[in-house]
Amino acid sequence: MSQHLGVDVGGAHPYRITIGPGLVDDGALLAATLRGGDAFVVSDDAVAPLYLQRVLDALAAARPGLRIGHWTMPAGEGSKTLATFGQAINAIASAGMRRDATVYALGGGVVGDLAGFAAAAWMRGVDCVQLPTTLLAMVDSSVGGKTAVDLPQGKNLVGAFHPPRAVLADTATLRTLPARELRAGLAEVVKYGAIVDAPFLDWLDARADALLAGDDAALAEAIARSCAHKAAIVERDPYEHGDRALLNFGHTFGHAIETAQGYGGLIHGEAVAVGMVQAARLSERLGLAPAADTARLRGLLQRFGLPVEPPPGLDPDTLLAHMRLDKKAEAGGLRFVVWDGAGRARILAGVPEPEVRAVLAG
Incomplete structure (x- = not known):
């Protein structure tokens, strides 16, 4: 390049x-x-x-x-x-x-x-x-x-x-960069397609082999597109009072997993990959998004060699406790970034804990 x-x-x-x-x-x-x-x-x-x-x-x-x-x-x-x-x-x-x-x-x-x-x-x-x-x-x-x-x-x-x-x-x-770390980074790249740019998911799917092989041009383009999306969101909301929370798609679930594992299990991008699938499943349960979009997201993450299911043995109550302390939680209850389908994320407050628990329980 x-x-x-x-x-x-x-x-x-x-x-x-x-x-x-x-x-x-x-x-x-x-x-x-x-x-x-x-x-x-x-x-x-x-x-x-x-x-x-x-x-x-x-x-x-x-x-x-x-x-x-x-x-x-x-x-x-x-x-x-x-x-x-x-x-x-x-x-x-x-x-x-x-x-x-x-x-x-x-x-x-x-x-x-x-x-x-x-x-x-x-x-x-x-x-x-x-x-x-x-x-x-x-x-x-x-x-x-x-x-x-x-x-x-x-x-x-x-x-x-x-x-x-x-x-x-x-x-x-x-x-x-170790292969595991490269794959973990691709989870955050996929996130931008999930929240604001559904065609980007197709672009990533078409270039998955090049990205995993470390192709300079493909990686630079993926980085630039991701940064452009983040820059636009940060400009609108520098202190995370509104739209910037969209960048946390999958993170409420993912951070809870990382904390429950004492930061010694899944690395951040892997936990976010699992968390995005769980956020998509939560959206399904709430009647917001079709199951086909969850399957599409899950398949792309798997193509990048990322986990899509939580590690075994994690207690849903422990994960919920961590979510209540998460920065994205509010006094009125749990707040999640959900989606109405690929490329259409939004922030939803007051999500009922039984729905979250059902997702955590698989």
């Missing part, structure tokens, strides 16, 4: 998403995001050995005299905690980062969420540039400015809205 794709996110804090290979080595592009003389790169111990030095070298070559710090955290959702957040803040402080510093989040969604939250908190907010290295982060967590850490009671319960200065999605980093 000879050129990069770009998606502009508007609103009060506009920024550009740049998509294509070679971005982690593009010192001029990396340095163009700086507004001061300090840079701090946060990564994890899976990504850092592959790309950290390349980012540091590119920044140093592009901006001689730039003060650069870095810190590496343990990889995995289990590190997305207040304790690790505190370690990140201490590392930023020890490096002497000033008010005009830029934090670069080099990694998947866990790194992006934690580094973004640290940037939001350090000196009450410094710039953050997202350098996502997983497909899931490229199409979801790096875009929109939602940053957070987990608690034992649930995912992403402590955080801040902090839009990035820029997002640079280097598709070449996906070549080192």
